[in-house]
Amino acid sequence: MQRGNERFVSGTPRHPRQDVERREELAVGQEPHAILFGCSDSRLAAEIIFDKGLGDLFVVRNAGQVVSSSVVGSIEYGVEVLKAPLLVVLGHDSCGAVAAAIAQSEPDAAPLPPHIRDLIAPIAPAVEAVPVVDGHRDPSAVGRAHLRDTVAELLDESELLSEAVAAGRLGIVGANYRLLEGRVVPDVVLGLPA
Incomplete structure (x- = not known):
């Protein structure tokens, strides 16, 4: 991926x-080599920024890469069923969800619609x-x-994820994407050889 x-x-x-050949090959199944859990920001499409093709990445995204039951279940599926050996948790600079969480920490913050408020609530401890x-x-x-909180929360x-890391079946990399440069910079590395 680097x-x-x-x-x-x-x-x-x-x-x-x-x-076309790759598309036809994948019609019968998938064996992605990595799971990517990242923000749904339109500026960081996983397959593009990592120069990957169809079937290479199992991608899970939501605003602010916030852990939820569906996120955990999707990642567990990637590890347990698809046998992907790597999970990349990808944050980025200029994240709207992070900005909203910071703004909500202000005493005079205008209330947000309930679903947006609930979505960004897990970012509050980082704020x-x-x-x-x-x-x-x-x-x-x-x-x-x-x-870092997101990686810890997933474990x-x-x-299933913490056991896979302990058993050496899964490596986790928490990384930040720099929008202007296009560069992904690792921040947290677990379960991978040094």
Whole structure:
């Protein structure tokens, strides 16, 4: 995945496995080599930023890469049924969900619609963990704290995932995507050889 991201960053993507033959090959099943859980932001399409093709990634996305029952179940399916050996949890800079969570921490914040409020509520601990400096919280620092919280929450919520990491069947990488550069930068690495 790192090599694919480097190709994307340098402007030399190969666009592998995106042809008719690959589509026909996948009609009978899938064997993705990684699961990607990331934000649904339109600026970071997983297959594009990692220069991957059809069937390479099992992708789960929602605004702010917030853990939910459906997210955990989808990731567990990728690990247990599809046997993917790698989970990448991908945050990014300039995340709207993180910005909304920061804004909601202000005493005079306007109320949000209930579904949006519930969606960003899990980001609040990361907001609180980042100190206010000159009247503001650094959104990048909040995003990184939320990424680490998300990885920890996935392991807390799923015995299957934590057992797979302990058994050496699953590696987890928490990473941040830099929108301007197109670069994915690892932040948390679990269960992978050094």
